[in-house]
Amino acid sequence: MKIETIAQNIVDNSEKKLKEIYFVACGGSLVDMYVANYLLEHESLTLTSGWFTSNEFVKFPPKRLGKQSLVILCSHSGNTLETINAGKIAKKAGAQTVGFTFNEKADLLETADYSYIYDWGNEREVSNNPMALIMTLAVEVFERIEGYNNYSNFKEGLERIDTIVAHAEDLVQQRAKAFANARAGEKIFNIIGSGATFGQIYGFAICSLMEMQWLNAVPINSAEFFHGPFEVTDKELPFILTLSIGRTRSLDERVKKFLDRYAQKIEVIDAKELGLDLINESVAEYFNPVLFYSVLSQYRKALANVRQHPLDVRRYMGKVKY
Structure with a gap:
């Protein structure tokens, strides 16, 4: 499923009432999410965002977490237990979830409402790596919920x-x-x-x-x-x-x-x-x-x-x- 399609489905399912986007992962996968959270923090007037290491999200989830929330999860192996548990916490609270992984047989795929299996290995095709993909998903949701003045410039940058x-x-x-x-x-x-x-x-x-x-x-x-x-x-x-x-x-x-x-x-x-x-x-x-x-x-x-x-x-x- 394309990133744009996932974004549209998320917005439609929330009846355009999405209020929060949380980025949840561990280690390098968490690092890949930093820029997406940074962009929303500095550009959006209506969307709250948060950047969480998975185990802390499990132990201490945000009180706002609920039906108006989107939780984006990432695990390269797709089997990081802390991230899978974070996904379960998010779904229990009623949030929509998206899982990014390299593994076509990942346990994370069973936890997330939407899944994206990315390519890995070619460092020159960074537009298909998780950092750019997760940032793109954030921008696509942002554009559909609020409108992003620099949307076309962002797409050109990609x-x-x-x-x-x-x-x-x-x-x-x-x-x-x-x-x-x-x-x-x-x-x-x-x-x-x-x-x-x-x-x-x-x-x-x-x-x-x-x-x-x-x-x-x-x-x-x-x-x-x-x-x-x-x-x-x-x-x-x-x-x-x-x-x-x-x-x-x-x-x-x-x-x-x-x-x-x-x-x-x-x-x-x-x-x-x-x-x-x-x-x-x-x-x-x-x-x-x-x-x-x-x-x-x-x-x-x-x-x-x-x-x-x-x-x-x-x-x-x-x-x-x-």
Whole structure:
């Protein structure tokens, strides 16, 4: 079923009385939902949205949850127990549910009212990956409930993002290898970004570095950098700083100015340099994390190669009881 069809069915079944959209998942799937929630928080006048890790949603669901709610669930495996339980809680409350997964035989498919099985593996076709798909569903529902002034610009952005990402991946190949060769021996990284990008900053820290490389990492919002974190800055601590396009770019640039003066091990990844300004400025900021996910994936791949630590190796996940 197409995203547009799912959105229309949801709106019709709510008799256009939908009031809340909740995004619920764990780990990388939760990270993929950050930008959709961010967009609704900043663009909608009538829709309340919330971003929840699944187990917290189960233990402490929002009081507003009910027939006027939509709960969007995502689990790559489709069998994440916490997310399936969250779906059951949502349905019991009368909410409509949508499940996103890669697995055609997923248990999540039996829990959700609507399901979308996405493609996976081709990082250049990001418009078909869960981050872009979930954001698209949110926009399609938003458009039908309230109307989105930049709807056509958003749809145009979706058409352009794959080409932009492919070009950006090619552009950073040598840069990523040089970074990996220089930083393979580091034990901790500060990852910094702002706005819609912060979800990817968090995700790169907890999933790419901590989970996949067993490296300590600290995700920092650029707006918070000067309210504590900057005190650890020195010439030995490595930083990865993303420069977003959009209203929060000045926050990132302020951090860069400080790091250029007081730090030495700085890797800057600039969305403007990588071509994101080819998307209309009214919506480009919401495509920052889509771009940065694919670009940062090149960095983690290069780091894994140099460190000889494959990205799929785990110490505890799926190996011990927890």
